[in-house]
Amino acid sequence: MENQALQKVVLADKFDQINDHWNPRIAGELNGQQVKLAKFMGPFEWHHHEHEDEFFMVVKGEFEMHLRDKVITLLPGEFLIVPRGVEHRPVAHQEAEVLMFEPASTVNTGNLEHSERTRKDLERL
Amino acid sequence: MENQALQKVVLADKFDQINDHWNPRIAGELNGQQVKLAKFMGPFEWHHHEHEDEFFMVVKGEFEMHLRDKVITLLPGEFLIVPRGVEHRPVAHQEAEVLMFEPASTVNTGNLEHSERTRKDLERL
Numbered sequence: 504m505e506n507q508a509l510q511k512v513v514l515a516d517k518f519d520q521i522n523d524h525w526n527p528r529i530a531g532e533l534n535g536q537q538v539k540l541a542k543f544m545g546p547f548e549w550h551h552h553e554h555e556d557e558f559f560m561v562v563k564g565e566f567e568m569h570l571r572d573k574v575i576t577l578l579p580g581e582f583l584i585v586p587r588g589v590e591h592r593p594v595a596h597q598e599a600e601v602l603m604f605e606p607a608s609t610v611n612t613g614n615l616e617h618s619e620r621t622r623k624d625l626e627r628l
Numbered sequence: 629m630e631n632q633a634l635q636k637v638v639l640a641d642k643f644d645q646i647n648d649h650w651n652p653r654i655a656g657e658l659n660g661q662q663v664k665l666a667k668f669m670g671p672f673e674w675h676h677h678e679h680e681d682e683f684f685m686v687v688k689g690e691f692e693m694h695l696r697d698k699v700i701t702l703l704p705g706e707f708l709i710v711p712r713g714v715e716h717r718p719v720a721h722q723e724a725e726v727l728m729f730e731p732a733s734t735v736n737t738g739n740l741e742h743s744e745r746t747r748k749d750l751e752r753l
Contacts, residue, residue, distance in 0.1 A: 511700050511708045531709045533681035534731050536661060538707070556658035562705065575636050580687065582663070583636045584656045604729060606659050 514562050517628045518542065518600045525620055527603065527611055528628045539603040540628065541611075543595035548620055550613035551590045557605045559583050564599030568592075639687050642753045643667065643725045650745055652728060652736055653753045664728040665753065666736075668720035673745055675738035676715045682730045684708050689724030693717075 512530050517540050521528060524544040531538035543566050559568065560582035568575045568583055569592040577583055577599075585591050593601075612618040637655050642665050646653060649669040656663035668691050684693065685707035693700045693708055694717040702708055710716045718726075737743040 509695065509698075509700070509708070509710070509714070511702055511706050514705045514707070531683070531707070533683055533709050533711075533729070534661065536659065536729075538683065538709075558656070558658055558663065570634065573634075575634070577636055580639045581636050582639070582656070583634070584658050584663075585634070586658075589634070604658070604661075 512538075514540070514600075514602065518562065520628055524598070525611070526622050528626050530602075530628050532607065535607055536604060537607045537609075539605065539625070541601055541603065543593055543599040543601055544597075546594045547592055548612060548615055548618055549590055549592045550615045550618075552585075552587050552605075552609060552613040554587055555606050555609045556587050557585045557609065558603060559585070559593070560602045560604075562600040562602055564595065564597055566593050566595035566599040566601065569594055637663075639665070639725075639727065643687065645753055649723070650736070651747055653751050655727075655753050657732065660732055661729060662732045662734075664730065664750070666726055666728065668718055668724040668726055669722075671719045672717055673737060673740055673743055674715055674717045675740045675743075677710075677712050677730075677734060677738040679712055680731050680734045681712050682710045682734065683728060684710070684718070685727045685729075687725040687727055689720065689722055691718050691720035691724040691726065694719055 527539040527541040561577045612621045652664040652666040737746045
């Protein structure tokens, strides 16, 4: 490992490069996990992940995580871990910048493998 | 999994409960990884982790990550992944609030297993 290759990631710069919604980019990898960045806008689809827990943290804006029995509103500086198997649906009434942390194998739409929202082969920022 | 048990984590509230330095607390767990929170102040020790990559993100304040050949200053909204095997030493000239993401097995002082700074059996916030 060349230390010279090590660089910090400035989240604001990365989000400036994102001009669409619900399309996660990879901003880092460690221990088989990925740091993903996405802009949320509008309602996403109900889905769950069979084998993976997901971490969501708001960097800018806010969004609601809808669960079957409640809604959790996430603001900047707040995070939520959605355990595997739990149905969830993010809804952003305004654009939100969100950092996610999850296994490299996680697909954004979970059990809905062929949704029009499904994104695989994610771009790296 | 009872959804009612799911709660968001407000980072500012958690950091309010931390009144010491270099003593990571567990704020969440997912996929065998832990989200840890710590306040940094002053210089830490040079160390590395044999098998684990570490993610550092500044929530408040700033600190320097010293590597053998350069120094990377991290500000709020910036993160750095230190790959396994890379010697590093965080130094905070003022108090910094830092979120870390790493395997549950990671010990803060890495190869220095018995440093006075070593913390095991971390408290959960």
